[in-house]
Amino acid sequence: MIEGLYQALTLSTLLWLTVGVMIGMIVGTLPGLTATMGTALLVPFTFALPTGEGIAMLGGLYVCAMFSDAIPACLVNTPGTPAAMATAFDGHPMTLQGRGQEAIVASCFSSALGTVFGAGCYLLLAWPLMAIALKFGPPEFCWLGVFALTIIGSLAGDSILKGLGGAAIGLLISCVGISHGNELSRFTFDIPPLQGGVSLVAGLIGIFAIPQVLSMVSELRRKEFIAEYKPKSGETLKTIRKVMEHPWHVLRSSAIGSFIGILPGAGSPIAALVSYNEAIRWAKDKSQFGKGDLRGVTASEIANNAAAPAAMIPLVTLGVPGSSPAAVIAGALMLRGLNPGPELFQNDGALVYSFGWSLLFAGIVTFILGSLFAPLLVRIIRIPLRLLAPLIMLLATIGAYAIRNNIFDVYIMLGLGVFVFLVKRLGFHPGPIGLGLILGPIIEPSLIQALYISDALGVGKVFFTGTINISLIVLTIVSVGLVAWSRRKDAIQERESTSAKS
């Protein structure tokens, strides 16, 4: 491990790592350019470099993109990658209150914390954590998805029914296309491009960016800018202190992010959502969540960054990548004739460890660059709305197209965007719809597989035995119960206060 540290600490490794981080900054900021696409575009350039430097650059890009996707999420309410959806819930309200710089600096610092924690897990606990993660089979994944759905309770706004409705719409949209396992077409209405399903990235851009643009246009007469912004000096230190006021919160978010990152197939978006939900559950004062609570931003950003190095753990221990960018990095290694997995760990342990250290340093470099650029980045909100709205529209369109080079995805994005803009006026929140879109591909295949396994072993044994299953079920019931209880309490209080007034 120490040998790996020496390898990672060379000037050229740090230099290429920084280049990767800078590219990641751009990739993450632009909606539609995901970390997967960024790393894939960068792979050919890394062949000119030695292996250690090459994968350090790819890792730097991945880590930084998990931070910079928070920039558009906070400033213009459009997550740069699916992993930043939960960041927008509190980050954008903060911007609207003139706390844009605080939100960006907090994201950046949280990302660094999360990355260092995740990389620490990679360096110290890769094998034992992987052994636990392997206990997650189809029924466990299914329950994890169901548990993550309980976040609706925190996202739904005034009506829990509309929240459930929104999530149902999202889940249904995620079912479009050829089904998992038995190759049947669903909801395709004989439109061939729908066979491939609705792209998650294009869908999320539609749900978040388009309604944002439309409401900017409809507010043009009343508002010239998104929000006020005055650069403040000393903001960085002040924000760091604020984040560190909640050490237990930081630790919890890091642990959740790292563990969910290790589960093959779950990834950063789920890590951020579960962490956000837990942040609300454990907070004493829940009233400010969704209205600009700093802890909402840090919960999401710590977790989605911790998940990035953690997603490399199944790659180096089992030879199975834990996320799509990890898969691209696996491909880059295989092209060099290396077989990522237990074999590589044995034959070239120094390389495996130096990669872990590189990921850790990438978090630190991300923080340095991010906090330096934060005052500049926040100025995006000083672009007049009449310029900003078409600019976001342009970026959204290019992003939706670029994800699969398919114009049909642009139509889907526009259609969903207009739909969400309209239902928003009926009190639906885009959050639950996005949640359904993200969780559908986790819940559905695992549910189907678990049901097949039930044919052999029985439903009760598959779904309702095992520590993990039981824990997730209990957590789900407790979550639902707590939401129902607190909503009832709020309703009674409100009734009392209105009757007191009259």
Added chain:
Amino acid sequence: MKTQNKYLSRGLLGVVAGAVLAVSGGTAMAGAHGGKYPNKPITFIVPYSPGGGSDQQARRLQPGLEKALGVKVRIVYKTGGGGAVGFGELWRSKADGYTISNVVVPNIVIAGKKASVGFKAGKFSYIGMTERAVGALMVPKGSKLKTLKDFIAAAKANPGKITVAGVGSTGKVNMAALGSILNIKYTYVPVSGGVGKMIPMLLGKHVDAGMTASNHAVKHKASLDAVVVAGSKQIPALTNVPNESKWEYMTTWGVMAPPGTPADRVKVLSAALLKATRAPSVAKAISNGGYENMYQTPAEAAAYIAAAVKKFGN
């Protein structure tokens, strides 16, 4: 202060606009026309998730293809529906030689049998098959079903209680063939997205066994045991694993283009593919990986598919 703000926001606009140009430049390049083929990047669709056999095939061939064709080859993943999503995507792509994909036989024939998938396996423009592997039934290390005898005995003692994972309908057909030879009953569990997704399920012992191919058995030798392989002979890289000669199942990987791709472009692609597969490093990687090397012309590949359609298409 106000003017300074203005300049800053303009500068920022410039940065954003530059980034937009950079991104759209990439896509605009893909729209260039005319001239010699190929003169712009080629998209290589991988219909199975990263880490699986198709991904490895594409990644192995990518440098050789790029060198032979003189343009970039971009790999994109279009996964789902047991490969049907990616095959369908290629079916609908422009037949200009700028979009190609893996073909996996018999997966494409089995997935293409359902009318709703919208493509016909026999109609693509095939460039050539590059390697094949025989079916392999695998169990995690330490399993009680490690030998074929134990596996059969356990399946007969508890009919339908043993779970076997496989990729989509293809794995189902493959396992059904072995099941009828061994005369056993089991429960099939379909995995979507490829073998990459099945390995953790096996390692975590969430299913008893997995239906894959000899190449995966070689790659994961350290953590998984092969119970039996298909075909008339043993696999050199898998000593002590018995073969079942009545079980003829074989997975073949190749490269194909959309139906109706012009013959001259197919010819260019075929020459590049043969060059890439014959490169000593690639040829060695294939044979060491538990595969058999194949070098086919487009006509031979089309005949190979036609035979598979005849065998699996009904």
